[in-house]
Amino acid sequence: MAEARRSATRHVVSLVATCGVDTTKRSCTIVNLSLGGALLAIGTKLAMGTRVQLSFSVPVVTEPIEVGAIVRWSDENATGIQFDGLRAKEVWALNKYFEELP
Numbered sequence: 001m002a003e004a005r006r007s008a009t010r011h012v013v014s015l016v017a018t019c020g021v022d023t024t025k026r027s028c029t030i031v032n033l034s035l036g037g038a039l040l041a042i043g044t045k046l047a048m049g050t051r052v053q054l055s056f057s058v059p060v061v062t063e064p065i066e067v068g069a070i071v072r073w074s075d076e077n078a079t080g081i082q083f084d085g086l087r088a089k090e091v092w093a094l095n096k097y098f099e100e101l102p
Contacts, residue, residue, distance in 0.1 A: 008034035011098050017056035021046065030056055035094060037069065037082040046074040052081060058097040065090050 015030040019042055028042040038054065046052070050071040057064045067090065069081040086094070 008036040009098075010034045010039070011101055013101070015056050015058070017054055020053035020055070021050060030054075031078065033094070035083075035086060035091060037072070037080065040079045040081060041077070042079050043076075045076050046071045046079050048073060054081065054083075058093055060096040060100070061089075061093040065093065 010032040011034065013030055013033050015033070017028050017030050017040070019026050019028045019040060026042055026044070028040045030038050031041050032039045040054075048071055052069050052071060053066065054069055055064050055066045065086075067086055068084040070084070071079055072082050073080045
């Protein structure tokens with residue numbers, strides 16, 4: 001059912017990232033990624049609706065991708081976030097990265 005609601009294909013990845021919540025930054029791993037959001041392994045439960053700032057890198061560009069997002073669901077193992085919106089250069093970089101995935 002959730003797959004039917006998604007507007008973008010999720011890709012299985014393993015990317016080191018930083019997730020900022022208020023003034024706290026946590027290391028996390030992006031487990032899957034799309035143009036609309038991501039699944040994070042962050043090691044703690046975050047409240048639904050929490051605003052976060054995600055920063056991560058992909059091999060096709062030198063500058064990190066930084067995007068605001070909102071927590072859509074979370075448990076002790078994983079957190080699903082929806083991006084506020086990516087800039088054109090970030091959409092291009094992610095699409096190039098997705099093309100290179102197996």
